[in-house]
Amino acid sequence: MTNDASAQDKALTEVAGRGESYVADLVDYVKIPSVSTEPEHASDIRVAARWTVERLKRAGVPDVRVLETAGHPVVVGRLHHDPSKPTVIIYGHYDVQPAEPLELWVSPPFSPEVRDGKVYGRGSCDDKAGVLTAIQAVQAFTATGQMPPVNVTFLIEGEEEIGSPNLAPVLREHAELLAADLAICADGGIFGVGIPSVTVGSRGLVGAELVVEGASTDLHSGVYGGAVANPIAALARIIASFHDDQGRVVVEGFEDGVPPLSEDVRRAVGEQPVDERAELGKLGLESWWGDPDYTAEERRSVRPTLEVNGIGGGYQGPGVKTVLPNRAMAKVTCRLVVGQDPEAVLGALRRHVEMNTPPGVKTTLTPLPGSGRAYQMPLDHPALGVASEAMEAVFGRRPFPVWTGGTVPVAEQFQSAMGIWCLYYAFSEPDNGPHAPNEFYRVSMLSQGTEATVRLLAGLAQRPEAFEPAG
Numbered sequence: 001m002t003n004d005a006s007a008q009d010k011a012l013t014e015v016a017g018r019g020e021s022y023v024a025d026l027v028d029y030v031k032i033p034s035v036s037t038e039p040e041h042a043s044d045i046r047v048a049a050r051w052t053v054e055r056l057k058r059a060g061v062p063d064v065r066v067l068e069t070a071g072h073p074v075v076v077g078r079l080h081h082d083p084s085k086p087t088v089i090i091y092g093h094y095d096v097q098p099a100e101p102l103e104l105w106v107s108p109p110f111s112p113e114v115r116d117g118k119v120y121g122r123g124s125c126d127d128k129a130g131v132l133t134a135i136q137a138v139q140a141f142t143a144t145g146q147m148p149p150v151n152v153t154f155l156i157e158g159e160e161e162i163g164s165p166n167l168a169p170v171l172r173e174h175a176e177l178l179a180a181d182l183a184i185c186a187d188g189g190i191f192g193v194g195i196p197s198v199t200v201g202s203r204g205l206v207g208a209e210l211v212v213e214g215a216s217t218d219l220h221s222g223v224y225g226g227a228v229a230n231p232i233a234a235l236a237r238i239i240a241s242f243h244d245d246q247g248r249v250v251v252e253g254f255e256d257g258v259p260p261l262s263e264d265v266r267r268a269v270g271e272q273p274v275d276e277r278a279e280l281g282k283l284g285l286e287s288w289w290g291d292p293d294y295t296a297e298e299r300r301s302v303r304p305t306l307e308v309n310g311i312g313g314g315y316q317g318p319g320v321k322t323v324l325p326n327r328a329m330a331k332v333t334c335r336l337v338v339g340q341d342p343e344a345v346l347g348a349l350r351r352h353v354e355m356n357t358p359p360g361v362k363t364t365l366t367p368l369p370g371s372g373r374a375y376q377m378p379l380d381h382p383a384l385g386v387a388s389e390a391m392e393a394v395f396g397r398r399p400f401p402v403w404t405g406g407t408v409p410v411a412e413q414f415q416s417a418m419g420i421w422c423l424y425y426a427f428s429e430p431d432n433g434p435h436a437p438n439e440f441y442r443v444s445m446l447s448q449g450t451e452a453t454v455r456l457l458a459g460l461a462q463r464p465e466a467f468e469p470a471g
Contacts, residue, residue, distance in 0.1 A: 005458075007141060007144075007146045007149060007458065008149075008454060008455065008458040010141075010144040010146065011137075011140035011141045011144060011146070011454045011458075012140070012451055012454055012455075013144075014139075014140040014143050014144050015136070015137075015140050015447055015450050015451050015454060016447070016451075018136070018140075018447070018450075019443070019446065019447050022132065022136060022443075022446040022447060022450070023114060023119060023443055023446065025055065025132055026112075026119050026124060026128060026129055026132055026441065026446065027112045027114070027119060027121075028051070029048075029051060029055075029094075029123075029128045029131075029132065030110065030112040030119065030121035030122065030123055030124050030128055031110055031111070031112060031121075032044055032047050032048045032051060032110070033096075033099075033109075033110045033122070034047070034048035034094055034095050034096055034123065034158065035095070035096055035097070035098050035099070035122075035161075036071075036072055036095035036096070036158055036159050036160075036161050036162050037097075037098060037161060037162050038098060042072075045072045045073075045094075045095060045158050046073070048094045048095070048158065049066055049072075049073045049075055049094065049158060051094075052075045052094050052131065052156050053066060053075055053077075055132070055135055056075070056077035056135060056154060057077075058139075059135045059136070059138055059139035059142060060079070060138070060139060060142030060143070061077040061078065061079045061135075061138065061152075061154065062078075062079065063077065063078040063079075063080075064076070064077040064078075065077075067170055067174060069159075069166035069167075069169065069170060070165075070166050070169075071158075071159050071162075071165060071166045072095065072157070072158030072159050072166075073158055074155065074156070074157045074158065074166075074167070074170050075094070075154070075155075075156040075157075076153065076154065076155055076156075076174075076177065076178070077153070077154035077156075078151075078152075078153050078154075078177075079138060079142075079147070079148065079151065079152045079153075080151040080152075080153070081147040081148075081151060082147070082151065083151075085149070085150050085151050085461070086150050086151065086181040086182065086460070086461075086464070086467045087150065087151040087152070087153060087179070087180040087181050087182075088150050088151070088152055088153070088180060088181065088182050088183070088184055088457070088460065089152075089153040089154075089155055089178060089180035089182075089183045089184070089414075089420075090134045090152060090153070090154050090155065090183075090184045090186055091155045091156075091157075091183060091184065091185050091186060091187065091410050091414075091422075092127050092130050092131035092134060092154075092155075092156050092157075092185075092186040092187055093127045093131070093156060093157050093158065093159070093160035093161070093187060094127075094128065094131060094156055094157075094158055095123075095157070095158040095159060095160060095161050095162075096122050096123030096126070096128070096161060097122065097123075097126070097161050097434075097435045099122045099437075101437065104437035104438070105437050105438055106120070106438055107120055107121075109121055109122035109437075109439075110122060112124065114443065117442060117443050117444065118440040118441065118442055118443065119440060119441050119442075119443060120438060120439070120440045121439065121440075122439055123439070124432075124439055124440055124441040125189075125428040125429075125432035125433070125434050125439055125440065125441040126187070126428060126432075126434035126435065126439070127160065127186065127187040127426075129427075129428070129441040129445070129446060129449070130186040130187050130188070130426045130427070130428065130449075131156055131186060132446070133186060133426070133427065133446065133449040133450050133453055134154070134184070134186045134453060135154070136446075136450040136453075137450050137453035137454045137456075137457060138152055138457075140450065140454050141454070141457075148457050149457055149458050149460075149461035150457055150460060150461050152457075153178060153180055155178060157170075157410075160187065160408070160409075160410075162369065162370055163205070163369055163370015163371070163372065163407075163409060164370065164372070164409040164410060164413075165369050165370060167409065167410055167413060168409075168413050168417060171413055171414075171417045171418060172417060175417075175418070178418070179418070180418065180420055181420060181467035182383060182420055182421060182422075182423060182460070182466060182467050183410075183411075183414040183418070183420055183421065183422040183423065184422075184423050184425050184456070185408060185410065185411060185422050185423065185424045185425065185426065186425065186426050187408055187424075187426055188404060188408065188424045188425075188426035188428065189426055189427060189428030189429055189430070189432070190391075190399070190426075190427055190428070190429060191272065191273075191399075191400070191402055191430075192273075192429065192430060193429045193430070193431060194395065195273070195395075195397070196391040196392070196394075196395040196397065196398075196399035197272075197399045197400055197401070197402040198384050198387050198388055198391070198399050198400070198401055198402070198424070198425075199401075199402055199403065199404050199424035200376065200377045200379060200384065200401045200402070200403060200424075201301075201302070201338075201374070201375055201376040201377060201403040201404070202374065202375050202403070202404045202406060202407060202408050202411055202424070203301075203302075203304070203335040203336055203337060203374050203403075203404070203405055203406065203407055204335070204336030204337070204340065204342060204371070204372050204373040204374035204375075204407060204409075204412065205333060205334070205335060205336065205342070205370060205371055205372050205407040205409070206333070206334050206336060206342035206343075206345050206346050206367070206371040207309075207331065207332060207333035207334070207367070207368035207370070207371070208331075208332050208333075208346060208349060208350075208365050208366060208367050208368055209329060209330070209331050209332075209365070209366045209368060210235070210238070210329060210330045210331075210332055210353060210363065210364075210365050211327065211328075211329045211363065211364045211365075211366070212231040212232075212234050212235045212238070212313075212327070212328045212329070212357075212361050212362075212363050213231060213326060213327050213361060213362050213363075213364070214228060214229050214230065214231040214234070214324075214325075214326050214327070214360060214361045215228055215324070215326045216326065217326050218323050218324065218325050218326050219323070219324040219326070220322065220323070220324070221322045221323055221324040222322055224324050225324055228324060228360065229358065229359065229360025229361045230324055230325070231313060231325060231326065231327055231328040231361050232313045232314055232325060232328040233358075234328070234357070234358045234360070234361045235311070235313065235328040235329070235330055237356070237358055238353055238356050238357065238358075238363070239308055239311075239330060241352070241356040242306050242308075242352070243306070246290075246291065246292050247289055247290035247291050247292075248291045248293070249291075249304070249305075249306045251306065251348050251349055251352040252348060252351070252352065253344070253345075253347070253348035253351070254304070254306065254334075254345060254348050254349070255304060255340070256340075256344060256348070257339035257340055257341065257344070258304065258337055258338075258339045258340060259338075259339055261294075261298065261302060261303075264379060265302060265379075266298065268379065268400070268401050269295070269297050269298055269301065269302060269403070270295065270297070271400065272297060272400065272402060274297055276288075276296065291303070300405045301402070301403035301404065301405045302337060302403050303337060304334060304335060304336050304337050304340060305334060305335045306332065306333075306334045306349075307332070307333055307334075307335075308330050308331070308332055309331045309332065309333055310330065310331040311328075311329070311330040311331075312328065312329055312330075313325050313327060313328030313329060314328070331368070332349070333368070334349070335405060335406075335407065336373065336374050337374045338373075338374045338375070338376045339374075340373075340374065341373070342371040342372065342373065343371075346365075346367055346371075349365065350365045353365055370409070372407055372409030372412060372413075373409075373412040373416070374412065375408075375411035375412040375415065375422065377421055377422070377423070379401060381421060381466075382463050382465045382466040382468075383421065383423045383460065383463070383466040384401070384423070385463075386456060386459040386460050386462075386463055386466055387399075387423060387425055387456055387459075389455075389459055390452050390453075390455035390456040390459055391452055393452075393455055394448050394451050394452045394455065395448070395452075404424075408424075410422070411424070414470075415470045419469050419470050420469065420470050421468075421470045425452075425453065425456060426449070427445050427448065427449035427452070428441065428445075429442070429445070
């Protein structure tokens, strides 16, 4: 215990003196336009992977390799120094979202700038700062001539922003290389600026493109209107049938397998310090909308959703073109909770579309890539207690449990493929603007997050029960 405490103190002293180098590294990392969804950035993805490899080596990680996949590569770094100690696998991603619309950026997204104590650039908070925070924490030990108090494996992928389609095969094919006792996800954040929280669950995802087709070609609306079914109108009717007037999803079978919300979960969600009036004002809204059987916070985090993300069809240019289009489409995604199977939900959606397709058109529902199951960590898991203590030491206030409404597919994959729990432990803040123009990360958080991660690794070493296998 004394030796571990001494190692932690030395590492924290190292962190306190490295702030400028942390900023420089983040700026260099963000300069790489590692956009995973755009083929023209495939070479940039490779550059980002190589940069990650070199940064791990500079942190004192001796075994660093690149694993090829059917898509973008995965970087693995291993610092295994004592077989008697448990192993944590730290997950993050080096790929980023597209930066468009470029005209909304104050400074170019891949020419990062430091302004007002913030590093601005695409990927600064999601997830390059998260990756660096974890690496920096390990380096804080090695730079002072020590080993981390646990064995560490880094797993840094390049496809998270497109749904991690090739990560599950990596976990299966390299099971021995990646074997660990606990996963730490360095992708995510805390409740508010300076307000720490521990994320205990994330929703799953399944999506599809719905295409409605009518005549074999676009038609003159004056000649054929009123006699030929309009695919746009048919699509609107199908979409409207997904929910009732109050926002409940009414697709039969959509919620099969979903258990009632437990009182513990409802209590924890209800106790979060949410200022709903302020948030509505920020969004320019007067009220929330949705299933009245649940609160807005429950609907946003621990309940399933069905949303239309995009819709198109017909003429959309300036002026008028009197056309009856032959095709219309919509992109639909569902956020899932524990108990829902992505394939079963897709099947329910397909049956619903078939039953609600009007005469005169045909429909096609094609799955989109990147589906994943929801994840839920037990609220009383010992690793959450260690995480809470580490955050409290840094932020001066006890964190509370939260659920993210988004999807990080790897969390459930760690549980199902490797039999280990995944602890979310990352420090982006709600105003950082991930996926949006002018994304940023606070300079101060680079050191605070690193300090908290040092404390986490040291704390986990003292709690063997934190490494019990996942059920």
